[in-house]
Amino acid sequence: MANKTVNMVEALNMALAGEMERDSNVVILGEDVGVDGGVFRVTAGLYGKFGPERVMDTPLAESGIVGMAIGMAAFGLVPVAEIQFMGFLYPAFDQLISNASRIRARSRGRYGCPMVVRTPYGGGIKAIELHSESAEAAFCHIPGLKVVVPSSPYTAKGLLAAAVRDPDPVLFLEPTRLYRLIKEEVPEEPFTIPLGKARLVKEGRNATLISWGSMLQKTIKAAEAYDVDVIDLMTLSPYDEDAVLASVKKTGRAVIIQEAPRNCGFASEVAAGIAEKAILSLKAPVIRVAGYDVVLPFPKLEDFYIPNQRRITDAIEEVLKY
Amino acid sequence: MANKTVNMVEALNMALAGEMERDSNVVILGEDVGVDGGVFRVTAGLYGKFGPERVMDTPLAESGIVGMAIGMAAFGLVPVAEIQFMGFLYPAFDQLISNASRIRARSRGRYGCPMVVRTPYGGGIKAIELHSESAEAAFCHIPGLKVVVPSSPYTAKGLLAAAVRDPDPVLFLEPTRLYRLIKEEVPEEPFTIPLGKARLVKEGRNATLISWGSMLQKTIKAAEAYDVDVIDLMTLSPYDEDAVLASVKKTGRAVIIQEAPRNCGFASEVAAGIAEKAILSLKAPVIRVAGYDVVLPFPKLEDFYIPNQRRITDAIEEVLKY
Amino acid sequence: MPEYNAGTFEVKRLDILDSHGNSDRALMPSLGEPEIKEIYRRLVLARAFDQRVLALQREGRMGTYASILGQEASQVASAYAAGNGARVFPSYRETGTLIALGYPLYMLFQYWSGDERGMKVPEGMNVFPICISVSSHVPHAVGAAMAARIKKEPVPSVAYFGDGATSKGDFHEGANMAGAFNLPVVLICQNNQWAISLPRSRQSAAATLAQKAIAYGFDGIQVDGNDVFAVYTAVKRALDKARNGKGPTLIECFTYRLSDHTTADNASRYRSADEVERWKKLDPLARLGKFMEKENMMPSGYAEEAARQATAEVDEGFKKYEEAGPPSPEDMFRNTFKTPAAGQMKQLGSFSGGK
């Protein structure tokens, strides 16, 4: 089959359609995912194609949605739950940490929980409060839950298919800002990108830039002027520490870029891994470019909050000083 | 007034009684906090002393408890909510991150949220599933929420009084294992220990050991044989980075000890700060001693999971090799 | 040892003003002509503001907005009943409530343009900031009512939320606590028949939303939400009851969202034009107008004058909004804590101010 030039929304839609065709146990549930096709239209057309039993509009209840998905997953289905925005995933935190991530361990493998929870995440669309959250680190701290973040249409399609096929629960975070920002050639037929592996987006010698999701695109732009490695982590938990360490051992310098507030963000985990396992190769401080440790402002100030290219460039210049 | 030799439960009880006497707006709410005096008896006697209006048994609903506390705090009370175990704080994650931590910012200071959420935390009492959680890092990632962890009766009393008097929401994590483990002299009259400041428990030259809560006691024991700084962070968010950096710049070596799973734990934040701001002083890798990245086992294996003194000693030996 | 009745429960429905403007005299609340006119003017103002934000949004001058078209009666009449003697906890779709309570229009423009200064509720107004996470403010209202009781303040709480919100855990936990503690709380469900694309019938198998109160042991009532008098009466009664220590009430205002869910939505994807047309005929503003005409409260030119005045107020609010200018970027470093933490001050110190 041929390739198709699509944006991330379309790529995700293709992945869902492909997985639903492949496996009749794959079902979708969430608020407005049916006739409406989802607030961002990621599930558009699937209701018409697969019917109301496989594309279910639910009442407004995120903990219930994730909780139901757990029951569905344990008993033979592969649910893909959509939460409308990451800010509304918080009420389901308990179901994820207390149940989804532990069903397998709790039952010593008798029950699994092969489910995906998808949610748009991050800022950049100038929406109202709680529509620009990037609290991935809180979820990465949950053993038993995988956390995946695509950064382009191609990776979105391959990672989502892999998430659906994974036997364990996966939180799939879709950078809202990228939904329609970039178009890319994507194979029409299903393919997967393995979870837990990073990709080297650009190769260089003088520093390692590590990022994921929407920050990756800014990082790539900032990196244009430099001879650096750029790593797209893609899976945050469990993340590809080996890829990071190999690169940092080569370059001796690391900059990690995240949108979330700095304190206890995922960048801190990456920095800690470097400080623990690649310290002898380091020529410079490990710098995190991150959101500020303040309550995320409303849209009018959002652009001042989210790291921009200049802040990334400053950080690169800073490590290159050493 | 004199001192009294008390355990942590008694010290916390003294702090609550003292604050309730000082300020009639201080009220307690939670499951079984009234006649029963709380599952760990931290509120014992307060119902009798202050009556049902100031010590309220609530229905079983953690999100509702924290949500109610927010409304109480915004309108003139200083609620101290008890959640029975950290594992049951998860259903209130949304109220903490979406509301408690943002009321002040959302209303540009018109409303504050001077409340405390207390909960026992960490393992060591061999209880059933979800009674040994240590997910502090997920809460430390919330801007606008302070996170405090005492490590002894004395610090428990002073920090809790400070938390009650703080104008902002404070999550107060009480290491279950320490509730009755150590007794200590504590002043009978009210006093506070400032939030946001670490304390140097032991002074030395060759390494910096950083810990908090129940791990601190093991750290102190492990440190006995070495010439090292031991820092008790006490407040995790916002934490006293300056104290950590000053010590590490002096010693050149850092070991951070936490009970929680390693991935995205609070130790990672501390390590990242060191890698960013004290790298040039470092003589050795920054080592985290932490729980494993697996689902917390049931009690029979808990002791194999939680870092023990030997693991701390091994880490100290490891950094001293450099 | 039989199978026997363990409880019978009834849910009432209150209608006072029909769509032709005829009212049930026996049930009419004691509102004089000036008050009825005042309600009318606030309805007109709410609609004028709503339509203005929609227009500005289309021009890209406001952010995503949730219109209240069709729901003005249930918002304005309930707010009129509450006044400043209750603490009001709004969701994002309570523009009519806020306007009826006297919330400064320029601040509402600020809010919907993405400027949080708009939520610095003026001192003296008993309003809590708009809550976006659906139903999570219900427990806040309950907590505020608890504070009122403990501090012996005669101030009930009034929480507004939608039909969809009744499915969420926080609605349940808050309502159950309100019942268990017998607190002065009025829960106003704006049942506008849709939660984005989910029709009311699929939100819950319950025949009415009012009956959910039975689960909490207090009264629930359904009212015609497009009937200012029914809404006013039910809210007034519930507030009186709350003030008399008789506990909470759930009021289901049966109304309709005539607009899209928000400006980011396209309702034609999921609901029929017919349904919308049917509800347009039940327009709450037109209905009150008819009543006033019949009752000779509507001298010729009155409606036009009210509309003109509303437009002027909206114009003025918008002007003031524009004059206030954008917020300062440094604002984001304020108000996370009362006193900024050391780390925040450092970050502010290195903040360059650029985007």
Add this chain to the structure above:
Amino acid sequence: MPEYNAGTFEVKRLDILDSHGNSDRALMPSLGEPEIKEIYRRLVLARAFDQRVLALQREGRMGTYASILGQEASQVASAYAAGNGARVFPSYRETGTLIALGYPLYMLFQYWSGDERGMKVPEGMNVFPICISVSSHVPHAVGAAMAARIKKEPVPSVAYFGDGATSKGDFHEGANMAGAFNLPVVLICQNNQWAISLPRSRQSAAATLAQKAIAYGFDGIQVDGNDVFAVYTAVKRALDKARNGKGPTLIECFTYRLSDHTTADNASRYRSADEVERWKKLDPLARLGKFMEKENMMPSGYAEEAARQATAEVDEGFKKYEEAGPPSPEDMFRNTFKTPAAGQMKQLGSFSGGK
């Protein structure tokens, strides 16, 4: 335009067997003597196991334990009705349910001694692992029922939870979804009158917990939870209804927790000995015994023999538990994911096995 009725709802109560062992013939379920004897034996076994764990706990040989004393009828009779044809979602206080379903006793000893191998539910048993976070399993049961419908399996879900659990958001969200999707779900509330120290009356202002079903648009019924026949009948009816596509049912088993909340609790701190004594007279086991005597199903020595057999089974279970020995420390590195992650393998590699 009046104030009129918008719905009337009734909650039923079902009692069949009184405390003297007399039954309502008209309502008696069609259970033959062998079946009734089987139920009796399971009640005895459940109690024997319960008392054994309590004794072992006092000796420090088991962890904290939640006794089911007094609740055996509502657990055993409901499980007997469900059998293996339903998926059962227990809380921590469903030892009687699990035993009645045939859960291996040695595994229950493992569980309560803190060994998670006890929750590796045997293949062929339709049981989900015990849920500790109160009410969070209700949505799981609903999801399983959805899976059953989609996969065309005739297997309803049965979730057990306490009176306290009805106050939590997850109970609400799950129940509402069950209603909205009209799913084959039976919700069994074990109203044992206490949630640790909070009496039922302060858990909710609702007069019954059964009436909470009205909020979700399905049936709720209260049954005498110490009456095996009432419990069995209500559960059987609800399961039949579920299998016939008629949707969910909430069953409130009105029973009593005769023990402390758990072995870590001291109920004398908060409830009167009188109350406990009153409820002791309603002991479900004694009651069924009286019925069997009256009906000549209890030959002399029968009760003693049943007790002896139960003791032997418990002994054997304990022996098997002891023989199984402790879990291997390396076990904790298994089953977080189906295939361990690279980092987990590294941690296992450096794991020394020591405490």
